[in-house]
Amino acid sequence: MLAKEIFREFKEHSVSEFFRKNAAMLGYTGKIRSLTTIVHEGVTNGIDAAEEAGILPSILVAIKQIGPEHYRVVIEDNASGIPKKFVPQVFGKMLAGTKLHRNVQNRGQQGIGVSGATMFAQITSGKPTKVLTSVGDGEITQMEIMIDVNKNVGKVIGSKRLKEEWRGTRVEFEVKEVNYQRSRYGPFNYLRMTAIANPHVRITFVEPDGTLTIFERATEKMPKRPRPIPPHPWGIRSDDLLSLAKTSKAHTIANFLATELSRVSKKKMGQIERLSGVDLRKSPREMTWEDAERIVSAFKRMKFMSPPTKGLCPIGAKNIERGMSQILNPEFVYAVTRPPKVYRGGIPFIVEAGIAYGGDAGKQGENSEGLEIIRFANRAPLIFDQGGCVMTSAARDVDWRRYGVNPNVTPVTLFLNIISTHVPYTSAGKQSVADEPEVYEEVRSAIMDVARELRRFLNRKIRRREQMKRAGIFERYLPIIAKRAANLAETDEPDVGPLLEKVTGVDFDPEE
Numbered sequence: 474m475l476a477k478e479i480f481r482e483f484k485e486h487s488v489s490e491f492f493r494k495n496a497a498m499l500g501y502t503g504k505i506r507s508l509t510t511i512v513h514e515g516v517t518n519g520i521d522a523a524e525e526a527g528i529l530p531s532i533l534v535a536i537k538q539i540g541p542e543h544y545r546v547v548i549e550d551n552a553s554g555i556p557k558k559f560v561p562q563v564f565g566k567m568l569a570g571t572k573l574h575r576n577v578q579n580r581g582q583q584g585i586g587v588s589g590a591t592m593f594a595q596i597t598s599g600k601p602t603k604v605l606t607s608v609g610d611g612e613i614t615q616m617e618i619m620i621d622v623n624k625n626v627g628k629v630i631g632s633k634r635l636k637e638e639w640r641g642t643r644v645e646f647e648v649k650e651v652n653y654q655r656s657r658y659g660p661f662n663y664l665r666m667t668a669i670a671n672p673h674v675r676i677t678f679v680e681p682d683g684t685l686t687i688f689e690r691a692t693e694k695m696p697k698r699p700r701p702i703p704p705h706p707w708g709i710r711s712d713d714l715l716s717l718a719k720t721s722k723a724h725t726i727a728n729f730l731a732t733e734l735s736r737v738s739k740k741k742m743g744q745i746e747r748l749s750g751v752d753l754r755k756s757p758r759e760m761t762w763e764d765a766e767r768i769v770s771a772f773k774r775m776k777f778m779s780p781p782t783k784g785l786c787p788i789g790a791k792n793i794e795r796g797m798s799q800i801l802n803p804e805f806v807y808a809v810t811r812p813p814k815v816y817r818g819g820i821p822f823i824v825e826a827g828i829a830y831g832g833d834a835g836k837q838g839e840n841s842e843g844l845e846i847i848r849f850a851n852r853a854p855l856i857f858d859q860g861g862c863v864m865t866s867a868a869r870d871v872d873w874r875r876y877g878v879n880p881n882v883t884p885v886t887l888f889l890n891i892i893s894t895h896v897p898y899t900s901a902g903k904q905s906v907a908d909e910p911e912v913y914e915e916v917r918s919a920i921m922d923v924a925r926e927l928r929r930f931l932n933r934k935i936r937r938r939e940q941m942k943r944a945g946i947f948e949r950y951l952p953i954i955a956k957r958a959a960n961l962a963e964t965d966e967p968d969v970g971p972l973l974e975k976v977t978g979v980d981f982d983p984e985e
Contacts, residue, residue: 499589499901504542504652505659506857507593510902511546511646512536512660514586516667517853519550519642520674526553529695530671534664535679542650543598544681549643554608557616564591564602564618564644565627587644588627592620594646601630602646609640653681658856664688665800666847666854670788670890672796691799692792702784702894703735706772708819711765718757718765726760727753730768736777745771773818780821782813784894788852793827793888797834801886804831807926808888811919816911820895824912826919827888828927835884844873844880849890850898850906858905864889866908867916876924877931885927889916 501507516532523530533549555563564587591602601617617630655661664678665688672691679685704713723729727742730753737745746753748771751764788796793808808827815821835845848855848864859865868887873880897907906912959966 499586499593501589501593504650505654505656508536508544508546508648508651508653509658509660509663509856511590511593511648511651512548512663513854514590515546515548515644515646516664516676518587519548519552520667520671522552522642523550524696524698527695527698528552529690529693530674531677532674533677533679534660536653536660536681537679538653538681539647542652544648544651544653546646546648547643549641551641554640554642555604555606555614556608557614560604560606560614560616561618561627561629563627564588564604565620566625588620590646591618591627592622594648595619597649597651598647600647602644604642604644605635606642607637607639609638611636611638613637613639655680661686663854663856666849666856669796669800669847669888670793670849670852670854672788672792672799688800691795696788696792697786699786700783702781702821703733705735705780705815705819705821706737706769706775706777707815708780708817709734709769709772711762711769714765714769715760715762718760721757723757725754726751726757726764726768729757735780741775741777744775748774779813779815780819782821782823785813785821785823785892787823787825787892788890790825790827793825793890797827797829797886797888801829801834802832803829803834803886805829805927805930807923807930809919809922811915811922814911814915816897816909820893822891822893822896822912822915824915824919825888825890825892826916826923828923829886829888830927830930831884834886842884843882844868844878845886847886847888848906849888850896850903851892852890853903855904855906858899858902861899862905863908863913864891864906864916867913868920870917871920871924873924876928878924878927887920887923889919891916 499510501510512534516534519532520530528551531551533547535547537545537547539545566588594600594602601619604616604618605613607613613635614632615635616632619628619630620626621628653659661678661680664676664686668674668676668688673693673695674688675690676688677685678688704717717733718726718729721729721733723732727739730737730742730745731739742753745751745768749764749767751760751767755764787810790808790810793810794806797803797806797808806827806829808825811824811826813821813823835842846859846865846868848859848862855862855864868889873883877883878885891906891912896903897909897912899905899907956966
């Protein structure tokens, strides 16, 4: 009887209902962070969509205050637009999208982001999300979308078509319980960081007080699009192997392994069969759990080439330098893109680092200057949860004074970006990267690479300053000495310019 009483309340919950009650897991915690998260989701979708279509992204973000802790957020892109039938799914259904099933680098991967923003707007203001989109066919689709949280589906509240030539997507969220501030955690800094890591993107931002900021493109060159890559045998699990086998069109397990996994050649089939004891002539649909376990166990005892990196598209050192120079206007900037590595045995990743000194580098507030760490994953800024991120811990473990940097006062911005087909985020909020040992070591190595170049620059600057100081002393006193010596010797006063240049190493112009 007791069990029946307990299970009388048993109920199945949808994904939407779960995240409605646990919105903090998606980053909706705190009034400033929640507003920035909405901007992040819209901007990420806009840039990804434009790049997929081969279009140089232009993004508009406008935030208007309607009342106390009440704002309208508008995000518009110039991408390919969304076909009408997919609009309710994109903005109203969680875990739906074009990215989750592909093993390729993406800013967003879970199919939760922009639908999560729709849900947050809905539960704080009670208002639907307004979407205008066009694929460039002379018609604009206008819809108002809400989420049926019990069924995890998008509900169309209103819909109409407009006749107009335009292509792209414009989304309007009306949200309450949020606040706008121009702080390191606010939308302005998020867009500033986005511009640094995406120098090919033009961003127009209108703040609630009407202030207009345009982050211009630093390059007209589109980044290379990454291509999906098959899973690597060292990074696959038994369940993954079985899932792939169910949809494979291969006639044998041997052909299935060679076509669905990377770096598994036909020459290795004999070794796999010997180590696993599985008949690879069977159909992949006949594979059992035990077969999959044996094959995965055999993989771990074999040697394979590292995973291909065609699915990864780093920013590139030159573009990082362009982005940092455009936004920070520093005295010195340097960046590196490290060679590809793997973590957990078979997941490929690349670490990029950049460092800027002087100008607007290191400025984290009106009266705050020192070492600023800006973190990115697949080009997307990570503003929150900095303390628990592997990039932060790697940066803190560097002895900065060895490189001539006092973290409390030296105006330095450190740029860190992790590129991977599967970034190991610590939560669904995607703001912190887990402390994988291989990732930590690569980040630390990248930091030391750029820090060494900064040390060389600072040493040259110190030598130049000392040189100029010596030159000033000689320039001040040598002409006096030369004049008096000439008077004593009753000769013409000599030209001391060549001697000054030889002694100080600084060009001397007697006319100055």
